[in-house]
Amino acid sequence: MTRPEIKIEGAKQLQRALRQVEGGTASLKDAHLAGAKIVEREAVWIAPRRSGVLAGDVRSSGQVRQGVVRAGRASVLYAGVIHFGWPKRNIAPQPYLYDAVDSRRQEVLDVYGVQVNKAIKANGLD
Numbered sequence: 001m002t003r004p005e006i007k008i009e010g011a012k013q014l015q016r017a018l019r020q021v022e023g024g025t026a027s028l029k030d031a032h033l034a035g036a037k038i039v040e041r042e043a044v045w046i047a048p049r050r051s052g053v054l055a056g057d058v059r060s061s062g063q064v065r066q067g068v069v070r071a072g073r074a075s076v077l078y079a080g081v082i083h084f085g086w087p088k089r090n091i092a093p094q095p096y097l098y099d100a101v102d103s104r105r106q107e108v109l110d111v112y113g114v115q116v117n118k119a120i121k122a123n124g125l126d
Contacts, residue, residue: 008112014120015064031115033062035108039069043100047071048082058097069097 015028040060047055057076060069072079085093101108 008109014116028116028119029062029064031062031112031119032065032067033060034067034111034115036060036062036067036069038104038108038111039067039097039100042104043069043071043097046099047096048094054079054082069100071097 011028037060040058043058044055047058049055053076054071057073057079058069058071060067071083081089081091082094083097084095085091
């Protein structure tokens with residue numbers, strides 16, 4: 001099972017340009033967060049449910065270089081098993097996080113484009 005990603009060509013160069021603008025404080029962090037939130041909402045919606053704890057543990061963050069969507073922590077140790085499966089225990093994978101990325105890919109790209117244009121205009125790069 002390959003790990004799905006949404007790669008944006010030229011993101012590193014844009015981030016570098018935003019840092020070099022005199023007084024420029026904007027980064028692509030907002031764009032990364034906006035995209036991650038879209039995937040988070042979809043993942044919560046399609047996550048397998050028994051008690052709802054797993055769906056309630058899906059969270060996202062926008063970082064300087066990427067957006068991240070996560071599920072699982074010490075109190076929800078089974079998140080990885082549900083997502084990737086466990087053949088020895090006859091638990092089939094239910095890759096709801098990957099499915100969320102795949103189903104919302106175009107929406108993420110559209111929102112990313114809007115956010116990037118905001119950052120460009122805010123820093124006088126247009």
